[in-house]
Amino acid sequence: MDDTGGDMHFTEGSSSAVTPVLRISQLDAFELDTALEQLVWSQFTQCFQHFKPGQLTHFEPEIKAFLQLLLWRFTIYSQSATVGQSLLSIRYKNDLSQAQKYQPMSRQQKLWYALCTIGEKWLQERSRDLFTNRPTESVFHKAKYSIGIICGLTKAASLLNFLIFLQKGRFPTLAERFLGIRAVFSRPQGIRQVGFEYMNRELLWHGFAEFLIFLFPLINTRKLKSRLCSWFSPLDGFKISDATLARQCRECALCGEWPTLPHTIGCDHVFCYYCIKSYSISDMYFACPKCALELQKVEPLKLQIEMTDFNKS
16 A cells, blocks of 8 residues: 555646635634534434443543544545545645645655544543542652643644734644645635625625614514504503402413412503513513503502402302
8 A cells, every 4th residue: 555545536636736725714624524523422422322321431532532533544544634624625735745736645644643633632631530639749740730731832832823824824733734734625716706796685685684683682572562462452541440350360461370479560460479570670661461551660469359249159
């Protein structure tokens, strides 16, 4: 087997010059790869959802590393491109080669790529369990301190490398810069012809959508609903007697249940104390959903009903 590691199908387009990749395309490829890893892990854990909880917790870093190795074997090793890059017609190029034509990643670069990406994630996750509950004066504590310093320096170097990437558009990660691999388009990109009418329509639609997103939170839907209900209510403004009110006290105007600690807001409808209190706190312009009367004062329900009304049979 040669050092191309299965990249023979790329030789057809290697006669043409490579095309650089936009920064946003490289970042989108990373997001797609991350989403794929999460999807594979979620599908894998669903296979054990009926087993005893916690069986995979102890071996989780090793299982994740194994699944990532499988993805690496059928993507980077065989095609010199991740799944996200393949979807965007991107692949890795051996930037250490001086040739102008496309040169795929060597086998050594692919192996080091797996070690720098998969091995780093495994070491970070496994070190958390390895150095937990260790004595302060032990060798493990010193190793944890050293690893913490190395991780801090690596993160600082990654930040500096990302700033350089934003300026020059090459090597978004330290692993790519260290290994000398660069993302290029797998085939020449054609010029996209976008009509003026289409762009004008898209700009107008996006502007209108942003306006609606800004406007909708300002609309009090509950008050609007209660106002519409009051327009079609046939008993609007009709005062009922205490006896009739007593018979209607069986239902809260908000929750529809038997009112707990019945209160009123100045209209003929009854509310639970907790319902009206929570609604009045969340909406300072609260109105009755039945008659659209704005809240004036929350007070307990007072009725003057003679006992003869209940003793009649």
